[in-house]
Amino acid sequence: MSSPDLSDAERQAVAAVLRTPNLSMGGEILAFEAAFQAYTHSRNALGVSSGTAGLHLCVRAAGIQDGDLVITSPFSFVASANVLLFERATPVFVDVEPHTGNIDPQQAHQAASDLLAGGRAAARWLPRRGAEAGGALKALLPVDVFGQPAEMDAICATARDYDLKVIEDACEALGAEYNGRKTGTLGDYGVYAFYPNKQITTGEGAVIVTDDDAAADLMRALRNQGRAPGDTWLQHTHLGYNYRLDEMSAALGRVQLSRIEELLGKREQVARWYTERLEEIPGVEAPQMAPSTTQASWFVYVVRFAPGFDRDAIARRLEQQGVPARPYFLPIHLQPYMVERFGYRAGDFPVTEDLGKRGLALPFSGVMSEQQVETVCRMLARVI
Numbered sequence: 001m002s003s004p005d006l007s008d009a010e011r012q013a014v015a016a017v018l019r020t021p022n023l024s025m026g027g028e029i030l031a032f033e034a035a036f037q038a039y040t041h042s043r044n045a046l047g048v049s050s051g052t053a054g055l056h057l058c059v060r061a062a063g064i065q066d067g068d069l070v071i072t073s074p075f076s077f078v079a080s081a082n083v084l085l086f087e088r089a090t091p092v093f094v095d096v097e098p099h100t101g102n103i104d105p106q107q108a109h110q111a112a113s114d115l116l117a118g119g120r121a122a123a124r125w126l127p128r129r130g131a132e133a134g135g136a137l138k139a140l141l142p143v144d145v146f147g148q149p150a151e152m153d154a155i156c157a158t159a160r161d162y163d164l165k166v167i168e169d170a171c172e173a174l175g176a177e178y179n180g181r182k183t184g185t186l187g188d189y190g191v192y193a194f195y196p197n198k199q200i201t202t203g204e205g206a207v208i209v210t211d212d213d214a215a216a217d218l219m220r221a222l223r224n225q226g227r228a229p230g231d232t233w234l235q236h237t238h239l240g241y242n243y244r245l246d247e248m249s250a251a252l253g254r255v256q257l258s259r260i261e262e263l264l265g266k267r268e269q270v271a272r273w274y275t276e277r278l279e280e281i282p283g284v285e286a287p288q289m290a291p292s293t294t295q296a297s298w299f300v301y302v303v304r305f306a307p308g309f310d311r312d313a314i315a316r317r318l319e320q321q322g323v324p325a326r327p328y329f330l331p332i333h334l335q336p337y338m339v340e341r342f343g344y345r346a347g348d349f350p351v352t353e354d355l356g357k358r359g360l361a362l363p364f365s366g367v368m369s370e371q372q373v374e375t376v377c378r379m380l381a382r383v384i
């Protein structure tokens with residue numbers, strides 16, 4: 001489905017780390033974080049071991065705990081909702097916009113207003129079961145889906161109206177711009193992730209950015225087993241985690257980030273090849289961009305089939321021809337553990353479910369050739 005874009009510079013940087021005795025908590029993580037600060041113009045950048053770890057730390061920094069409510073999207077990778085469950089908070093899902101798959105900002109605003117009003121108004125947004133009565137609304141957690149920014153101006157306005165924190169899940173959107181501003185920097189905290197299919201990779205890893213210095217200090221302590229500044233190796237002021245990013249990963253990330261414009265440009269070119277060819281295949285819809293997406297950052301290339309097409313049969317046939325393709329996303333609220341815990345049913349979030357039924361991710365990376373894109377599209381046309 002995907003392949004990282006690595007050069008000898010990355011290989012040399014990782015090999016150089018392995019010639020030193022410092023494999024964790026050395027100079028590479030500091031250099032990587034400094035490069036990220038400069039790239040995003042953020043006051044703080046923290047390397048962590050995964051996007052999930054980064055989002056979890058943001059949830060802790062936002063003070064989200066037992067029974068609290070957080071408005072988020074059911075059309076996402078599960079981690080964005082799971083990090084709330086880690087702290088025994090309740091994700092309050094609102095449906096998404098049909099074109100982008102990003103959280104619908106009007107519905108998010110209405111949900112915030114109703115949840116704060118309480119009673120019957122609040123109840124229509126809560127799951128059938130599993131939410132504690134009287135839970136406090138603490139935050140919004142929008143996701144920049146497939147590399148396209150959520151409608152962050154409206155979301156941040158809702159947060160200001162109701163005194164809520166905003167955790168921006170930019171795990172899929174490093175380099176994207178919303179009305180000229182970088183994703184990940186638009187809320188109180190943002191997280192970019194670097195699994196090998198992402199725009200840059202560290203193997204596993206992520207970076208949190210925030211302008212909130214106190215939150216950054218807390219998250220630095222929490223990622224390092226709860227050690228506050230001044231604590232020794234065996235002193236732990238907080239209940240923390242080992243969410244550190246090692247030096248090999250940081251070195252890899254530092255070189256990848258120095259190539260970011262090249263990497264994003266190659267991905268954009270591959271997306272353009274796909275879009276040009278798909279125009280010729282009836283019933284296949286290319287990804288759509290919102291006007292606020294002044295710079296897209298392609299993470300995956302997800303097409304949608306017109307109603308009546310059998311997406312799963314198409315995926316199976318493609319696979320038989322040696323072309324991998326994956327449904328993207330399966331809605332979070334219909335994952336078995338979510339159904340069991342909160343009593344969700346099919347039909348609860350119709351737009352999310354419709355996108356989940358019709359979307360198919362095609363093979364995508366910055367190292368794909370025009371010939372490979374051509375082959376995938378020819379196969380797709382034939383299978384259809």
Ligand SMILES: Cc1ncc(COP(=O)(O)O)c(C=O)c1O
Binds near residue numbers: 076
């Ligand atoms: C939207 C979103 N959030 C969170 C994550 C979690 O990141 P990681 O796999 O690095 O834990 C991902 C990863 O794919 C993601 O796509």
